[in-house]
Amino acid sequence: MTTEYKPPLAIHFIWNPADKKSVEKILDSVRSSFARDVDRPFSRGLNIPLFFYSSENPSQPPLHSPEQQAAKDIVFVFASVNTLGREAWKSYIDQLSLSNTSRAVPIAIDKDGLGHGDGNLKNLNFLRSYEWLGDLREQRAVLAMAHEIFRHGFVEIGAEDHGKRSSIKIFLSHAKAGETGRLHAESIYKFIDNTNMSRFFDATEISPGFKFDEEIIKHIKESTLVAIGSDAYSSRYWCQREILCAKQHQRPIIAVDCLQDFEDRVFPAGSNVPCVHVSPDTPISEPDILRVLIATILETIRHHHAKKSLEYYKSQNWIDNDCTIISRPPEIRQVIELENSGKQKVCYPEPSLYSEEADWLSHFEVDAFTPLWSRAEDGVLDNWRIGISISDNPTGNYSTHHLHPDHLKRLSQDLARHLLARAGTIIYGGDLRKDGFTQFILDEAIALKTRLNTENIHVENHLAWPLYISDPEIVAWRAKYSGVIKSIEHNIPSDIKKDIDKDAFIAPSGTENKYVWSRCLTQMREKSIDTSHARICTGGKLAGYHGKMPGVLEEIIISIKKNKPIFLLGAFGGVVGEVCKTITDKSLAEPITEHWQITNNGGYFELQKKAKQDNQNADYTEIKSILESMSIEDLARSSGLNSDDYQRLMASPFVDECVHLVLKGLKTLASTSKCKEMEEHDE
Numbered sequence: 147m148t149t150e151y152k153p154p155l156a157i158h159f160i161w162n163p164a165d166k167k168s169v170e171k172i173l174d175s176v177r178s179s180f181a182r183d184v185d186r187p188f189s190r191g192l193n194i195p196l197f198f199y200s201s202e203n204p205s206q207p208p209l210h211s212p213e214q215q216a217a218k219d220i221v222f223v224f225a226s227v228n229t230l231g232r233e234a235w236k237s238y239i240d241q242l243s244l245s246n247t248s249r250a251v252p253i254a255i256d257k258d259g260l261g262h263g264d265g266n267l268k269n270l271n272f273l274r275s276y277e278w279l280g281d282l283r284e285q286r287a288v289l290a291m292a293h294e295i296f297r298h299g300f301v302e303i304g305a306e307d308h309g310k311r312s313s314i315k316i317f318l319s320h321a322k323a324g325e326t327g328r329l330h331a332e333s334i335y336k337f338i339d340n341t342n343m344s345r346f347f348d349a350t351e352i353s354p355g356f357k358f359d360e361e362i363i364k365h366i367k368e369s370t371l372v373a374i375g376s377d378a379y380s381s382r383y384w385c386q387r388e389i390l391c392a393k394q395h396q397r398p399i400i401a402v403d404c405l406q407d408f409e410d411r412v413f414p415a416g417s418n419v420p421c422v423h424v425s426p427d428t429p430i431s432e433p434d435i436l437r438v439l440i441a442t443i444l445e446t447i448r449h450h451h452a453k454k455s456l457e458y459y460k461s462q463n464w465i466d467n468d469c470t471i472i473s474r475p476p477e478i479r480q481v482i483e484l485e486n487s488g489k490q491k492v493c494y495p496e497p498s499l500y501s502e503e504a505d506w507l508s509h510f511e512v513d514a515f516t517p518l519w520s521r522a523e524d525g526v527l528d529n530w531r532i533g534i535s536i537s538d539n540p541t542g543n544y545s546t547h548h549l550h551p552d553h554l555k556r557l558s559q560d561l562a563r564h565l566l567a568r569a570g571t572i573i574y575g576g577d578l579r580k581d582g583f584t585q586f587i588l589d590e591a592i593a594l595k596t597r598l599n600t601e602n603i604h605v606e607n608h609l610a611w612p613l614y615i616s617d618p619e620i621v622a623w624r625a626k627y628s629g630v631i632k633s634i635e636h637n638i639p640s641d642i643k644k645d646i647d648k649d650a651f652i653a654p655s656g657t658e659n660k661y662v663w664s665r666c667l668t669q670m671r672e673k674s675i676d677t678s679h680a681r682i683c684t685g686g687k688l689a690g691y692h693g694k695m696p697g698v699l700e701e702i703i704i705s706i707k708k709n710k711p712i713f714l715l716g717a718f719g720g721v722v723g724e725v726c727k728t729i730t731d732k733s734l735a736e737p738i739t740e741h742w743q744i745t746n747n748g749g750y751f752e753l754q755k756k757a758k759q760d761n762q763n764a765d766y767t768e769i770k771s772i773l774e775s776m777s778i779e780d781l782a783r784s785s786g787l788n789s790d791d792y793q794r795l796m797a798s799p800f801v802d803e804c805v806h807l808v809l810k811g812l813k814t815l816a817s818t819s820k821c822k823e824m825e826e827h828d829e
Contacts, residue, residue, distance in 0.1 A: 155216050160199045190475075209545050215799070221249070227256055230261045254276065296312075296314060296447050299451075319388040371399045372402060375402055393415055401419050404430075422438055424438065468489075472492060481507065496802070497516070498519040533701070533710075539685045554685050557684065557715070571605070571606060574607055603631065641665070663692045667692065684720075698720070699721045714796050717799040724737045729777075734766075734774060738766075740764070778793055792807075
């Protein structure tokens with residue numbers, strides 16, 4: 147039996163749409179701090195699940211309230227005159243389900259927002275965003291909110307606890323020589339001590355001369371170490387000892403680069419940690435101090451979150467129970483210690499290292515892996531062709547769908563990375579050049595080709611006519627990347643090509659042209675699915691498409707008809723969300739009915755009428771019959787999963803869980819296929 151996935155932490159945000167101007171920039175800053183940057187997919191920053199709740203009408207609250215998704219949930223409520231003065235919103239907030247593991251942190255946008263302190267938020271301390279003024283408003287917001295995330299997510303707070311009890315302890319490590327390090331440390335210390343930052347940080351500075359074992363170790367063992375890297379830092383004995391002590395006790399570390407001129411040798415043990423660059427000029431500026439403190443609190447949260455996540459994965463049998471858990475990729479000193487203690491397995495957080503960076507581990511016979519990747523899986527999907535049906539879907543106003551669009555891009559990137567790492571071939575239909583994760587796929591495909599030293603291409607881009615003749619830029623792009631992406635052009639279907647100039651582009655406008663486009667897209671989808679072993683489906687536009695039905699819906703229907711295994715990830719909304727609802731409820735969801743499609747897509751009625759004359763229309767009676775008759779048991783069986791796993795796949799909003807389940811099913815299918823091939827060969 148599969149237990150429900152519960153990550154260590156999830157964060158929720160609630161705001162009235164009338165407050166969008168006040169809230170939007172804060173949310174953007176917080177989101178970029180706590181969710182992995184899609185433009186830097188190999189970033190080792192935080193990747194905490196985030197959920198958003200708002201609405202289109204300021205008088206109407208979201209249709210859903212935050213539900214507990216994790217071991218601990220934190221709900222940030224942006225309170226204002228607009229939430230207090232509208233009864234529906236006040237009632238929505240007063241009825242939030244809160245507990246010791248689901249805690250609210252109210253943020254007053256204006257002084258009227260403090261009035262919520264008489265309701266469900268009674269006796270809770272309010273953050274006051276109206277006091278975050280000036281150019282540093284977003285930085286102060288991230289710092290204050292990050293502190294609450296640390297307190298409520300990773301500190302056991304008693305009813306009587308306050309102040310320093312839940313503060314983040316930082317150890318300011320610096321060289322006394324050269325002035326820069328000492329003056330920067332003093333400025334940071336005074337800034338914390340002379341502002342309300344003292345509620346957030348408990349800063350420690352130990353002068354040389356105290357007994358190292360009794361003083362410094364005691365503080366470092368419970369602190370985040372901030373290494374202020376001036377020109378003299380790496381060459382100083384005590385600075386090196388402090389770094390080594392923090393590494394030995396697996397403490398969070400931040401490197402602060404404030405070099406003025408030159409450092410003749412970066413201390414090797416001081417690497418493999420986040421680094422912030424600040425000016426060497428003294429005194430250090432307030433913006434630089436805030437950047438250092440933000441980096442410190444974020445790395446502290448990342449450290450705790452990573453360890454809790456890995457412990458949870460152990461409990462779920464994702465990783466071996468006898469492996470050692472670390473919060474950063476392995477270092478040679480750690481591996482030597484592991485070897486000396488007789489341990490040979492170590493697990494570190496995603497993303498995995500490239501093999502070239504980690505090849506030194508083989509000398510120690512230590513197996514280092516992430517929850518979703520180990521070297522034993524290298525090539526397990528070789529010769530397997532996996533279609534990806536993923537496209538953005540408008541998220542609207544967060545009244546019913548509570549994930550940011552970037553969440554789908556992170557899922558796409560992680561799926562592509564893990565499929566390619568296992569030597570699988572990705573099949574994608576459409577203009578890949580313009581897709582959100584194109585550059586990521588290219589980089590990974592290039593790395594895979596180099597690593598395997600092969601001429602094989604592991605990304606196929608299928609294009610229907612007239613996409614491949616529409617723009618010289620497409621031709622140039624395809625030529626540039628021809629070594630890593632194979633482009634497959636599909637001709638005009640034979641039943642319509644007679645009166646079409648194949649060298650002339652036509653726009654998808656007007657009934658006749660729309661019909662031609664729909665026929666070309668259908669043929670491309672049928673042929674590309676024919677050549678695949680399985681298909682992964684998530685998201686998908688419900689309106690504004692160019693085919694005879696929503697593209698992802700058509701690919702699902704074709705895959706089912708051709709008996710291809712399909713992985714339906716429904717929590718990301720769009721077409722696949724509606725398909726999952728249909729399969730679960732045994733009733734065709736309204737957005738994938740013909741009536742809804744005609745109502746929400748201009749010219750669709752005329753397209754259907756034209757297509758029906760040639761028996762090429764979208765048959766919604768057949769779609770209803772196919773989807774309502776699908777069982778989760780059959781979907782699971784054909785995908786190499788059990789029913790509980792497949793139900794989780796359809797419902798989970800968590801990228802790691804979805805990737806884990808997809809890979810689990812694909813590996814089962816690939817293994818079964820290889821066994822059958824061997825049996826047939828023996829016969």
